[in-house]
Amino acid sequence: MDLRIQGSGPTSPFLSARDLFETEHDLSLPVYVQLRDDPDERTWAAHYDDRHVLNISRQAASSAMARELALHEFSHMVRHEQEHPSHIQSTEEVLYLALAGKRVERRKLSHCYQIANHMKDIYADDITLAVGPGQKLLSFLESSLAMALADRPETLSRPGLERLSPSADPEITAVNAAFALALAERHDLIDDDHRLYDLTHAAAMDAPDVDFDGFKHRFRELARDPDSSTYRQILVDATRAYVGGDGPAAD
Template sequence: MDLRIQGPGPAAPFLSAQDLFETECDLSLPVYVHLRDDPDERTWAAHQDDRHVLNISRQAASSAMARELALHEFAHMARHEQDHPSHVQSTEEVLYLALAGQRVEQYKLSHCYQIANHMKDIYADDITLSVGPGEKLLAFLESSLATALRDRPETPPGSSPGVERLSPAADPDITAVNAAFALALAERHDLLDADHRLYDLAHAAAMDAPQIDFEAFRRRFRELSQDPDPSTYRQVLVETTRSYVGEGTRAAD
């Protein structure tokens, strides 16, 4: 694996991630790591004909999660080189197949892209968690869900007295799906004890969105086939998209 770090910044997390990654996998194309000044720059990977590019802020590269972030992106690169259906299937094509004839609000479409990305992440993390420990990832999932679920419950506008929403700031539909993803990923890799706090957080998210079949999304994510053929993967993603848009109360027909 040819790793090339561009710009001043810490190199150790990327080299450590490379060492872990190479215990099970390799990449044919070189990886260019671009360290960005913008602290809000999200970590993301791009794929070109002659290279992979990992973009990451210097702040993220100096964080406690830096090695795990790099390892996760290396896994996405590996899936791309494998032509894995989750990483070469066009999301736009799936949305066209799933939502033809419907009018769907823009924010709901963005949620559908997020669901497709969850599936990509599951397949990437099948690699990530085969080469590295899962403790930091589990802590990250817990923290992210806890952030979406505000500490102070409040009553949604128009609700009957005594009806509380546990996640007032976040959209409850996609928060419930995000919770299903987090729980499914952790269960897929046996990261959880039966009394882990993630179960309580996920339950709170599910209670906030009764129109979302939380258990169905959890099952879909957890039981994704390890090596699907392109047609099967496309159909699963189409069905999952239809399920989300159909179940959400604010989707327009």
């Protein structure tokens, strides 16, 4: 695996991730790690004909999650090279099929992209969690959900009062919670009394119009190796389940 780190900053997390990753997988194209100055820059992978690029802030590269973040992005790169349906399916095409003739709020439309990204992450983390331990990822999912739940007015729990802050949208928070729990259960990361169950229950109660159990099942039971048609229909169905309504089949 050809790894090229660009920019000043820590290198050991990426070298460690590469060494661990190479025990199970390899990449045909070189990987350029681009260390960025913006501490709020999220970590993401970009794919080109001649290389992959892992974009990450120096702050994230110095964090305790740096190696796990690199492993996760390497896994996305593998899925891209495999031409896995989750990584080559156009989200725009799915939204057109699922939402044709419907009027959808802009926030819900952005949430549909997040649902598609969750499915990509499931397939990437099937690789990530096969090559590395999952406890740091589990702790990250738990803390992220706890922060989202804390980002709401206390009055929300009182009957008849609406959420006052838009910072943590309760509907997509519930979907995010379903994703977190589904990933943890899919890879046997948690026991029945883990705190994540309490957190996800709170998120589900906060968004009664979201089918939390349905989304958890969708994420957890994603077929390991779907064909393109099957995957497209899964994503169409998930989109319709979130925004409501039915429509013709994707094919």
